[in-house]
Amino acid sequence: MNIHTYERLWIVGAMVLIVGFIATITYGSVGLGITMIDDEEETLAPDEIGEDERFADPRVEQVGEDEYAAYVVAQTFVFQPDPIEIPADSEVTFYVTSRDVIHSFTVVGTNTNTMVIPGEVATMTVEFDEPGEYGVICNEYCGAGHHDMEGELTVVEAEEFDLTDLAVDAPDEVEPGEEVELTATVENGLLEEVETTLTVEIGEETIEEEVVVEGGTSEEITTSVDADDLGEGDHDWTVEVDDESDGGTVTVGTDDGGDES
Amino acid sequence: MSELFVEKYPEQARLIRLAFTASFIALGVGAVFGLLQALHRTDILRIVESPTYYTLLTGHGVFLVVTFTIFFLVGLYQWAVTDSLDRGPVDPRVTWTWYGLMSAGTIITAVTILAGFLGDPPEVLGSELSADVLFTFYAPLQANPLFYVGLVVFVVGTWLAGADWFRTWLAWSRDNPDERIPLPTFMVLTTMIMWYISSIGVAIAILAFILPWSLALTESLNPTLTRTLFWYFGHAFVYFWLLPAYLLWYIVLPKLSGGRLFSDPLARVVFILFVLLSTPVGIHHQYLDPGISEGFKFIAMTNTMFLLLPSLLTAFTVVASMEHGARQRGGEGTFNWLRALPWRDPAFTGMALAGIVFAFGGFTGIVNAGMNINYLVHNSVWIPGHIHTQVGTAVALTLMAGSYWLVPQLTGNRLVNRQAGLVQVVLWFLGIVFMTNSMYRAGLFGVPRRTAEPEYSFEYDIGVGSMAELNVQLALGGTLLFVSAMLFLGIMLLTAFNDDTEPLVDGTIPPALSGPEDSPPVLDNLRLWIAIALVLVVIAYIIPLASIVDRGGLFGPDIGPFPVFVQITDAIPTVFYSLGALIA
Structure with missing residues (x-):
């Protein structure tokens, strides 16, 4: 087959270029560890x-x-x-x-x-x-x-960064003379233990508790306030830990026209 | 001056004119949709609701990359076979049959797409008449069954067209037993071999899986499998658009430059390389797909890189042929010969500009092929940037430029207004530069493709310039392309009715500088190349496909259709019940 000299040179150059491209991509995969999306996971309907x-x-x-x-x-x-x-x-x-x-x-x-x-x-x-x-x-x-x-x-x-989760158990209604008990469950999704502060606000009162939760576990923290200190009527409460918060309302005394329906 | 094609083969000329007519109608509709998309995406003018954008997008894709390109291909190839073998088909009824099948398939599919514009499309075959699934129709997105039926009828038409050309060639070789296959016919035959090998993948995807599933005959399919079968076909599909442009660059462009093709043997080698390599690369469209292991992706990547070779060879041959032509016309100097080229001829200038854009698209294609770099650009608007430089310009502009040369020979009419033709090809070039500049840059910053509203609640971190500036460029480019397409169609229409004129065109193709006598006969051994191509396909695909079926099952891990239509099986009892009530 008769191929012009210039064209032979061009073909050699083209092949060098192609092999060069393959080499750079191989380097990216092997040298730099850029792996491709793969089929390692099982299928899931x-x-x-x-x-x-x-x-x-x-x-x-x-x-x-x-x-x-x-x-x-x-x-x-x-x-x-x-x-x-x-x-x-x-x-x-x-x-x-x-x-x-x-x-x-x-x-x-x-x-x-x-x-x-x-x-x-x-x-x-x-x-x-x-x-x-x-x-x-x-x-x-x-x-x-x-x-x-x-x-x-x-x-x-x-x-x-945290993987803290918060759940609060609180009563809706409390008789005068009793205690308002708020039970906060703080769950730590991280593997290491977490030291943090739990803040409870109810009525005019603010309670802060230091909390230590082991990795992968949860802690229950109970705080209580005298219903009489709050006085009769509706009282808003909030509980905060890290970026998580929960809130609600507790009524002291019989409900006589509060906002519960 | 030789006898005009239309005088020598009036029936062939008529068929080719009809094929081009279908092609140009699709170009017109696709161009209108393209303009609406460019203005919608950039939020300059939104005349449809955003969900309807995807109807436009499906139409733009199907009408331009299926109808426009392939109808032009069959017209051009009919010309190439007839002209280079100097004879018509064995049985013209077969020729008209494939034209009829392709037209019928196009109409069926077009109706399902266009029905998407209706507020309340009718129910046909148990589901809504619509097909907002884009031209890639990835299941479990589901179109009306007729969408797939139309595509199948169309593809069967192309298969028959290929068979027709093979038959013409076999009849010719019985009369000319010792002659080499003429180069244009060689290109036609090798293109069709590639098409047969690759389109079997999409045929299986539709006939075995997607069509029965859309008719609710099967309940589920494996989306990774149908997607892989689509891309088994998909990259060869890309070359099916490209090879008619290659044919024009090899056969017509050297002549337009005033010279002869540089090397016939290398042209044959290039087309054989496409037969061998265009199919076992499809997985490079699935670099980021789960369910396909990294090793298969690596194999597809190396094969893809070797596919650069035929395009680099083409760059050499085409430029060398142009230089030869320019020197025949008196061009001199290292680069000064460029001035001697016939830049006033829209056929020449269109093809030359298309070639320049193709080179640029080749570079961006290398980026896409780079497996690990693909993370950055995959499904960003960079990808349609690449597609619009390649099929949207390298191919489309070459086909339009080729029409300026070919249509006068097919009609016997003089081309109206060469100046307007020159303006048209330059406008297209400018339009594509603006539009793809915007697309490539925006893509690098993560702006996605195929979306009605590419701007979200976050801001893109555009390194240089701004999103507003990119939008303006995209809309400007899209508008220029639209104007150019309309100008082209206007020139074609006026030429078709430009009776009582003599074309100023010479249809003879001069022989190559290094002719077929320089090429070893093995290049014409089509059976050998088919065998090697099949072996490569088996190596590249049999294990990935087996692995996909093994993992997800032939009919998949229980994948239902989306959108969920009224199932045909549920509809049947209702129909019988109503009929019974009617009779009672």
Whole structure:
């Protein structure tokens, strides 16, 4: 076959270029460790999401020192949970699945980007250096409301990150002369123990309690106030710990035209 | 001057004119939709509700990348086979049959898409008549069954067209036993081999899975499987758009430049490389898909990179042919020969500008192919930027430029107003520069593709410039492209009715500088290349497909349709009940 000399040179140059491209991408994969979305997770049928312990309650969980897992469900036209809160400078593995059609889970302005296919669980491990708020969008057309599918990813400083949960048990009505008892259950989702302050406000009174909760456990803290100190009538209360809070109203004395219906 | 094509083969010319007519109608509708999308996305003018944007988007995709490109392809290839073999088809009834099938399929699919504009579409075959599923129709999004039926009828038409051209060639080779396959026919045959090998994937996806599922004959499917079968076909589909443009660059552009093709053997090598490599690369569209392991993605990536080779070879041959032509016209110097090219000819200038844009699209394609860089651009508006430089310009502008040369030969009419043609191709070039500049840049900052409203409650961190400026560029570019498309269609329409004139065009194709005698006969051994292509396809696809089926099952882990329609099986008893009531 008769090939012009210049064309031979061009072909050699083209081959060098092609091999060079393959080499740089291989370096990215092997040298820099940029792995691709893979098939490591088992398939999961959309109607089994409710029974799957990862996705039944979409959430962020600590799985090791500076290692977190975020279980996210995409569906027309929302992401759960929303917002998603993760710590900076930590390894976060996203597990994302779809309840209906094909979506994507894309953190705008970053290379956190994966297709979300019903029946499959996409996983990717990323680390955010910069605290801040990032937009999460679906960039695969998923139906008439596709352009409304949006979520938020909040990256907080590692020291400020907590997985504290608060539940408060309080009476609605108390007879004069008795005690108003508020029982706060503080749950610590982190693996390490947490030292924090529980603040209870009721009527004019403010009570602060130091709380230490072991990793992966919960503590019950009971505070009480004399109903007589509050006086008859309705009294608002709030309980706060970290970023969590709960509130309500307690009525002292018989309810005679309070706001309960 | 040689005898005009229309005088020599009047029936072929008529068929090609009709194919081009279908193609240009699709171009017109697609261009209107494109303009509306550009203005809607940028929030400059929204004349439809945002959910209806996806009807426009589906129409824009299907009418332009299926109807416009493929009807032009069959017209051009009919010309190429007839002209280079110097004979018509064995049985013209077959030729008219494939044209009829393609037209019928287009109409069926178009009706399902356009019904999306109705406020209350009628029920057909147990579901609403609409098809807002875009041209990729990823299940479990579901269209009316007729949408898929139309596509199948259309594709069967193209298969028959290929068979028709093979038959013409076989008849010719019986009369010319010792001759090499003429280059234009070689290009047609290799394109169709690629098309047969690849379109079997989408045929299986539709016939075995999506169509029965849309008719509620099967309850579920495996979305990873149908998506993978689509992309098995999808990248070769891209080359199916591109190869008619390649044919024009290799066969017509050197002649327009005033010279001859540089190398016939290399042209054959290029088309063989497309037969071999265009299918076992499809997984590069699925780099970010779960359910496919990294190893298969890596194989697709290396194959894709080698697919650069035929395009780089083409760049050399085309530029070398142009330089040769320019020097025949008296051009001199290292770069001064560029001045000697026929820049006043819209056919030449259109193709040359398309080639420049194609080079740029090649670079952005390398970015897409870069597996790990794909995280940054995947499904961002960067991707339609790439598509609009490639099929939207390298192909579309070349086809339009080719029409300026070909249509006078098919009609026997002189091209009206070459100046307007020149303005048209330059407008297209400017439009695409503005529009894709905006798309590429916005894509890098994470602005998504395929959305009616790309702006959300957060702000994009646009490095240079602003979102407003990017929007203006996109809308301006889209408007210029629209004006250019309308100008083109106007010129074509006037030319079609420009009777009583003599075309100023010479249809002869001069032989290549390095002709077929320089190329080893093995290049024409089509059976060998088909065999190698099939082996490569099996290597690239059999294990991934087996793995997908093994993981998710052939009919998937219980995936229902969206939107959920009234199931046909539920509807049947109701129909019988009503009939019974009516009779009673």
